[in-house]
Each structure stands twice: as structure tokens, then as C-alpha cells.
Amino acid sequence: MQNTRINIEKRDFIEYLLFHYQFKSRISVWLLNLIKANQELIEKIRFVDQIVSSHATLEMAVSDASVIAIQYRDAETLLMNSNEIFDKVIHCSHQLDIKIHLSREVQRDSRLDHLxxxxxxxxxxxxxxxNDMYHIELSYSTEQxxxxxxxxxxxxxxxLKDIESFKYYTKFLNLIKLRHITDET
Incomplete structure (x- = not known):
């Protein structure tokens, strides 16, 4: 099942983050461990590179990133460096985007791009x-x-006469082709 596959990918990525990066806030580590262990939460999260302003978003920073340690925002709330963030995520009943702020001096993380x-x-x-697609680094062979x-x-x-899938994948394909037009300008 595809949904199971992506959840396994998200769990593996969380393991990778916890092993390879040191986070500014202990709350980030607690939340990542909680999400990894909780099937309901793992299904609700989506890792992002570009924040979608209309979505509930949890932002976490690694120790050498130049942004705030941890932040949660949704339509009504903005919490920064607060234990309340933990409660917000635990009781989250909707999809939650997660943005990991990595150091700008380090090369882009290929595991993040893969996910x-x-x-x-x-x-x-x-x-x-x-919009994340514009920032994902792909080799020529991977792109092909x-x-x-x-x-x-x-x-x-x-x-299969699946109109929604047709529209989605066509838009995705056009976006990949558009990346090169954007690169050339």
C-alpha cells in the first residue's frame, strides 16, 4: 500500500534527522520521537521545503541554523520556543506540515529531497x-x-479514466519541464 510506504519513508527520515543533526530545542527531539512512534501522527505530517502559509506548520531548526529554534503556526496561533507547541502537536487533528531549517552553509540534504x-x-x-519541486536537486538521469x-x-x-490522477501527473510533468525554462532565464 502506498500510504504505508510513504509513512515508512517519513519514519526513516525522522530517524536520519535524529541521528545526523543536533536540534536547537529539546522540544524538537521530543516531538520527532513522538511522531515517529505514533502511527496517527505520522499519517498527518508532511515534510516541506517551502512553507504554505495557509497550512498548520511546525518549524524546527538544527543547532547551526540562523532561525528560531522551534515554532508552530496555524490560522489562529503562533507559538515560538514554547512547551505549548508539544501539546498543540499531540492534539493536532489535521494535517501538519513540518519544515526543518538546516544550516545554509551545508550542501542541500539529498535525503530531504528524496522524501x-x-x-x-x-x-x-x-x-x-x-513549489518544493523548484528546490529539489535532481541529477539528469534521475530527472529522466x-x-x-x-x-x-x-x-x-x-x-483507468482517472481524471484527477491524469490532471495531477500532467501538472507534475509540466512542472519538471518548466524547471529548465526557469533555470535558463
């Missing part, structure tokens, strides 16, 4: 998240494989 791409491919709820995969998904969705 962002997997989320876009597997969830089909990515219209709000397509992705284009081939998207074309296959488009063909399959046409055969």
Missing part, C-alpha cells in the same frame, strides 16, 4: 507543495527516470 519527491509522487495532494515514470502514470490514469 519531498516521494511525497509528491505518492500522495497526489501536492498542488500546494509543487522521473519524467518516464510520470508519463507512465499519465498513460495509466488515461486507461
Amino acid at each position: 519531498l519527491l516521494q511525497q509528491l509522487l505518492l500522495t497526489q495532494k501536492g498542488d500546494d507543495y509543487f 527516470q522521473l519524467i518516464h515514470l510520470l508519463k507512465s502514470h499519465i498513460d495509466l490514469s488515461l486507461n
Whole structure:
């Protein structure tokens, strides 16, 4: 099942984060461990590179990032460096975006890029998240494989008469092609 696959990817990424990075706030570590262990929470989260202002978002910073340690925001609330953030996440009943602020001096994290791409491919709820695609680093061969995969998904969705999937994957494919037009200007 695809949803299970993406949840495994998210858990693995959290493990990776906890092992490879030191966070500014202990609350970040607590929350990542809690999310990793809680199936309901793991299903509600989505890692993002670009924040979607209309979405509830939890932002966490590693120790050498130049932003606030931990922050939660939704339509009514803005909490910074507060234990209340833990309660907000525990009682979260809707989707929660998670933005990890890494050091700007370090090369882009390929594991993050991989997860962002997997989320876009597997969830089909990515219209709000397509801006992440402009920041994901892809090798030429990976990009060509992705284009081939998207074309296959488009063909399959046409055969199954799945209009929503057809629209989603077509938009995704066009976005990848648009990346190069944007790069050239």
C-alpha cells in the first residue's frame, strides 16, 4: 500500500534527522520521537521545503541554523520556543506540515529531497507543495527516470479514466519541464 510506504519513508527520515543533526530545542527531539512512534501522527505530517502559509506548520531548526529554534503556526496561533507547541502537536487533528531549517552553509540534504519527491509522487495532494519541486536537486538521469515514470502514470490514469490522477501527473510533468525554462532565464 502506498500510504504505508510513504509513512515508512517519513519514519526513516525522522530517524536520519535524529541521528545526523543536533536540534536547537529539546522540544524538537521530543516531538520527532513522538511522531515517529505514533502511527496517527505520522499519517498527518508532511515534510516541506517551502512553507504554505495557509497550512498548520511546525518549524524546527538544527543547532547551526540562523532561525528560531522551534515554532508552530496555524490560522489562529503562533507559538515560538514554547512547551505549548508539544501539546498543540499531540492534539493536532489535521494535517501538519513540518519544515526543518538546516544550516545554509551545508550542501542541500539529498535525503530531504528524496522524501519531498516521494511525497509528491505518492500522495497526489501536492498542488500546494509543487513549489518544493523548484528546490529539489535532481541529477539528469534521475530527472529522466522521473519524467518516464510520470508519463507512465499519465498513460495509466488515461486507461483507468482517472481524471484527477491524469490532471495531477500532467501538472507534475509540466512542472519538471518548466524547471529548465526557469533555470535558463
